Amino acid sequence: MSKLVLVSASKSKEDSKITVSKRKRTAVLTVLLIIAFIMTGTLVSQTGYAVSIDGEVVGTVKSGEEVDEIIRKVENDVSDILGYDYEITTAVELTGTVGGDDSEIADAFMNTVEEIDMMYILRIDGEYAACAWTEEVITAAVEEVTERYKMGEDSTVSFDNEVAVTYDYAPIADAVETDELADILDPAKGGEFALRIRTVVHETYEKPVAFEYDLIENDELYEGTTAVLVEGVDGTADVTDKVEYINGTEVSRVEVHRIITQQPVTQVVSVGTLFRPAWVSYGEYIWPAEGVITSYYGPRNIFYGYSFHEGIDIASDLNTPIVAADGGEVIFAGRYYGYGLMIDIRHDNGEVTRYGHCNELLVEEGQKVARGELIAYMGTTGVSSGVHLHFEIQVDGEPIDPMTRLPE
Numbered sequence: 001m002s003k004l005v006l007v008s009a010s011k012s013k014e015d016s017k018i019t020v021s022k023r024k025r026t027a028v029l030t031v032l033l034i035i036a037f038i039m040t041g042t043l044v045s046q047t048g049y050a051v052s053i054d055g056e057v058v059g060t061v062k063s064g065e066e067v068d069e070i071i072r073k074v075e076n077d078v079s080d081i082l083g084y085d086y087e088i089t090t091a092v093e094l095t096g097t098v099g100g101d102d103s104e105i106a107d108a109f110m111n112t113v114e115e116i117d118m119m120y121i122l123r124i125d126g127e128y129a130a131c132a133w134t135e136e137v138i139t140a141a142v143e144e145v146t147e148r149y150k151m152g153e154d155s156t157v158s159f160d161n162e163v164a165v166t167y168d169y170a171p172i173a174d175a176v177e178t179d180e181l182a183d184i185l186d187p188a189k190g191g192e193f194a195l196r197i198r199t200v201v202h203e204t205y206e207k208p209v210a211f212e213y214d215l216i217e218n219d220e221l222y223e224g225t226t227a228v229l230v231e232g233v234d235g236t237a238d239v240t241d242k243v244e245y246i247n248g249t250e251v252s253r254v255e256v257h258r259i260i261t262q263q264p265v266t267q268v269v270s271v272g273t274l275f276r277p278a279w280v281s282y283g284e285y286i287w288p289a290e291g292v293i294t295s296y297y298g299p300r301n302i303f304y305g306y307s308f309h310e311g312i313d314i315a316s317d318l319n320t321p322i323v324a325a326d327g328g329e330v331i332f333a334g335r336y337y338g339y340g341l342m343i344d345i346r347h348d349n350g351e352v353t354r355y356g357h358c359n360e361l362l363v364e365e366g367q368k369v370a371r372g373e374l375i376a377y378m379g380t381t382g383v384s385s386g387v388h389l390h391f392e393i394q395v396d397g398e399p400i401d402p403m404t405r406l407p408e
């Protein structure tokens with residue numbers, strides 16, 4: 001609890017010193033002053049009171065209320081600085097002697113508060129962040145953080161925040177040293193007053209350069225067909241990027257310089273423009289009919305004896321459509337021994353596909369057919385135990401397993 005010692009007028013006696021509680025200071029002071037004037041009879045000549053703190057005159061006031069107001073203001077200021085309610089506890093004397101400068105009274109009170117002192121205050125975006133006894137502590141801390149976020153010799157580090165230093169009252173307990181302050185500012189530490197640090201650096205590295213394409217039209221190649229004449233080869237370049245980091249994380253990268261160290265080789269491609277007739281082979285087969293496979297390629301027992309099955313049997317309903325498995329030329333269409341009504345088609349690669357036991361043929365020998373074109377209807381002509389298509393693929397006149405060439 002603070003004590004206010006009041007010494008009344010200049011002619012006061014020793015016993016006129018009165019000690020009052022600070023809480024009732026204003027009312028009591030006023031009453032006491034009036035009593036003092038009445039006692040001494042110097043009311044008219046009195047022009048002001050000298051305010052003394054710890055025996056030293058620090059200013060002049062017109063009344064005790066004025067001292068009260070100053071104290072209240074200082075208490076508010078100090079409470080703001082310290083972050084908790086603070087009460088001035090210094091003994092104050094008012095005397096009739098005029099002296100001092102009244103503008104210094106508040107400063108004098110501030111000086112009595114042991115918890116605060118004039119220090120260098122670091123403000124981040126206008127907000128109080130920390131205080132230090134010397135400006136060098138702050139300067140060194142900022143340099144240390146800058147150093148932490150450098151990336152090589154030619155990198156530049158800047159802050160997106162407004163960083164300012166002021167000289168003012170601050171809590172002594174808050175005073176920091178360089179390393180402590182550097183950690184407060186370092187975003188890696190995640191503190192409330194961490195800076196937003198921008199690092200700009202130029203990075204040079206080797207990078208592949210993709211080759212380009214040169215397309216040459218070729219009227220001897222079918223449409224949709226291409227042939228590579230010269231294989232493309234990637235080149236290399238020394239590339240310099242301007243890279244920006246925020247708090248050590250890359251946020252942008254722009255190429256600013258490039259030296260080709262090895263030229264890429266352009267790929268030259270021949271592109272077919274020749275009209276492609278429908279009957280031209282693709283070289284890949286499609287299924288000639290829908291149905292169920294009742295017999296695969298290979299050896300089997302049939303009609304109470306051994307035989308080798310040279311194709312596959314696809315069974316379905318009478319007159320199920322049969323299509324050409326690939327484009328080509330019909331080289332046989334007619335009745336052929338046990339195969340019944342049969343068609344052979346020769347494809348562009350020399351391979352022949354055979355379709356046996358048909359019920360009806362829709363093409364003639366010498367006719368060109370396209371892949372998927374309807375050529376016959378399924379039947380059971382020739383030596384056959386039911387409606388099915390016997391399908392064969394012959395390479396150099398020898399049958400192969402069709403399952404190895406048909407899509408799954």
Ligand SMILES: [Zn+2]
Pocket residue numbers: 295309311312313389390391
């Ligand atoms: Zn068969």
